[in-house]
Amino acid sequence: MISIGLEGSANKLGIGIISHPSPSKPPIILANLRHTYVSPPGEGFLPKDTAKHHRAWVVRLIKQAMRQAKLKPKDLDCICYTKGPGMGAPLQSVSVAARTIALLWGLEEKLIPVNHCVGHIEMGRTITHATNPIVLYVSGGNTQVIAYTSQRYRIFGEALDIAVGNCLDRFARTLRISNDPAPGYNIEQLAKKGRHLIDLPYAVKGMDCSFSGILARIDELAGFLAIDENDERPDRLRASPEDDVENLDGDNETTITERKGALITPADLCFSLQETIYSMLVEITERAMAHVGSSQVLIVGGVGSNERLQEMMGTMARERGGNVYATDERFCIDNGIMIAWAGLLAYEIGVKGNVAESSCTQRFRTDEVWVGWRD
Amino acid sequence: MTDTAEEPLSFPLPLPFSASPPAAFTPLTQGAEAHVYLTSYPTTSSPAILKYRPPKLYRHPLLDRRLTRARLLAEARTLVKCRREGVDVPGVLGADWEAGWICMEVVEGGSVKAALEGWWQDVKGRKEEGSGREDEVLSDLMGRIGRAVGKLHSVGVVHGDLTTSNLMLRPAKKWNLDAAGKEERPNLEGDIVIIDFGLAMQSVQEEDKAVDLYVLERAFGSTHPWAEDMFKKVLRVYSESYKGARIVMKRLEDVRMRGRKKSMIG
DSSP, X not given: OEEEEEEOSSSEEEEEEEEOOSTTSOOEEEEEEEEEOOOOTTOOOOHHHHHHHHHHHHHHHHHHHHHHHTOOGGGOSEEEEEEESSOHHHHXXXXXHHHHHHHHTTOTTBEEEEEHHHHHHHHHHHHHOOSSOEEXXXXXXXXXXXXXXXXXXXXXXXXXXXXXXXHHHHHHHHTTOOOSSOHHHHHHHHHTTOOOOOOOOOOEETTEEOOHHHHHHHHHHHTTOOSSTTOOOTTSOBOOGGGOHHHHSSOSOSOTTTSOOOBOOHHHHHHHHHHHHHHHHHHHHHHHHHXXXXXXXXXXXXXXXXXXXXXXXHHHHHHTTOEEEEOOHHHHSOOHHHHHHHHXXXXXXXXXXXXXXXXXXXXXXXXXXXXXXXX | OOOOOSSSOSSOOOTTGGGXXXXXXXXXXXXXXXXXXXXXXXXXXXXXXXXXXXXXXXXXXXHHHHHHHHHHHHHHHHXXXXXXXXXXXXXXXXXXXXXXXXXXXXXOSEEHHHHHHHHHHHHHHTOTTOOSOHHHHHHHHHHHHHHHHHHHHHTTEEOSOOOGGGEEEEOOOOOOSGGGGSOOOOOOOSEEEEOOOTTOEEOOOHHHHHHHHHHHHHHHHHHOGGGGGGHHHHHHHHHTTSTTHHHHHXXXXXXXXXXXXXXXXX
C-alpha cells in the first residue's frame, strides 16, 4: 500500500510518500520533501504568515513529490494529513490542500487524520528499530515523556507551561540569533564556544518540568551582557572567579574577592541554557525509565536533533545499561513522511476517514489516539 | 521494592561505606537519581537503608554538585520535619551532602505499586469466585493514601515525586501466629509510609501542593489505568484530611487545565 502525507502544523511544510509492500516488511520512502518558513532574526513565525507560506508552496511540493516517487494519483491508497496539535491557521491551510487532492484524485473516502505526536513516535520507532522505548518528544510546541501501554501512548511527564523548543526559540530572539536554518541549531553552535556555567533555575516536578521561569531569568541576564571585553560597567555579568579554571592555578596569594571573573558572553548563556534544560529533560526521562523499568530511549521532535541532548541522553542510558535511539534532521524535524506512515498504519488496521467529516484541531493529546496497530 | 539490581555496586561508595566489603550492601533498586542499598548503620548490627546519589555523568559537574547538595539537604530536612510532626516516614540516621549519601531506617513491606499489581493479577485470575469486596478493599487503600498525603501536606511538606513506587505499604504486625506459615494471597493491607523525599521541599503554598497531587494523579493513571476511577477516593479523603485541603483541591483544577495541549472539553 502507498500513502501520501501532508504536514504543516508549524513552520515546516512537509510532503512525504511511503510504500508498505506487506505488513511484515519495512516501509520504503519514495519521497520526503520539506519547505520551511523562516522568519527574520528577532521574530517568531506568526500563524497567518506561516499559513500563507504553506498555501504558496503546497501545490509545488505535492507535484514534485509525486514526480520524485514516479507515481500517478491512482497508485495511492490513502491521503494522510495532520489533524493536530499545532497552530490553527497552518493546520487549516494544509488540511484544505489534503481535502482538495482527495476530491481531485477520487480518494474522498480515504482521507486519514493523523496525530502529529503519534507520527513522530511511529517514524522514530521504524527508523531506529527501537521496539518499546520510552519516548522523549521535544519540539517547538511539545515536550512530553511518553510510554506505550495497552493501545495508548501515555504521557508520563510533560512541560507544564511552554515547550522546551519554544524556550530556545524565544531566547534566540532575545539575542537576535538567526532563525536560519533553525534557532535551536544556531544556539547549539554558539553554545560550543561557551565556557562558563551560569546559575539558572532548575524546574523539575516529578516527571513534569517547566521552562518559562528559566526563560524569564536568562532573558533578564541577557540584558547585563557586556558589549565587548573593554566594557567596564560594574554591573556587567562575570563568571565567579572560583569557577574560572584558568584562575585556579597561579599564585594563591590573591584572595577570591580580588580576582575578577571573566566577562560572560552570549555563548556562555547559550551553553548554560542548554546544559540546564537538557539536564532537566534527561532527568525526567530517566525518572520515567526507572518508573516503567525500560532501558531504551527514543528521542523525536525537532529539538531531538540537538547533538548535545543526544550525547547527554546516551550517557544516561548507558549508565542504566540501555541505549538511546535518535534520528537525523530528515525525520526528527517535522516532515510529511511521518504523517504518511502513521496514517498508513492506521489505515491498514481499518481506521477510516473521509472529506465530509475531516477536521483539524489545535489541541489533540497524544493519549487520545487508539494505537490499534501495536500489540 | 521488587526489582533487584543485578550488578552490585556499580559505583564505588564514599566513606565510611567504602571501608566495608561489598557483601555488606544488598542492592535494592536503582532509581532515577540514587542507588539504594540495604546495609547497616551506624553499627554493623543495626540494619539501615543507604541511599547514594552517584555523580550524574551526563550533567555538567558544577550543576550536578549544586543539585545533589540541594536535594540531599532538602531530603534530610523534610524527613526530619515529617518525623517530628508525626508523618509516617523513615527516620534519618545520618547523611553527607557533599559526598551524596543519606542513611535511613528500614521500612518493612513493599511498594504500593507492587502491591496493586500483585493484587490486581490475583483478582483478575479468579474473577468468578471473587468475594465482591474488591472495590471496598481498593477503596480503603485509596483512603489511606489520601490521608497520608493530606497529613504530609498539613505539616507544610511537598513531596515532589509522588508515585505509587514512592508509597510503601507496611504490613501490620502479625498477631496471629497460625496464619504466618500459610500461603498468603496478595492483599492491600498495611500502613502507608511515604519514601523518597529526593525532590521534596517545604512549602505552604496551595500551588505546590496541588502540583503534588497532580503528579500523583497522573502517575496513578499511567501506571494503573484499570484503577484510574478509584483515584477519586484519594482526593475525597484528602480534601477532608486537614484545614486548607479544599483550597488545594480548587487549585488542582487549575493545574489540571494547564497541561499543554489539554483538550478543553470537560
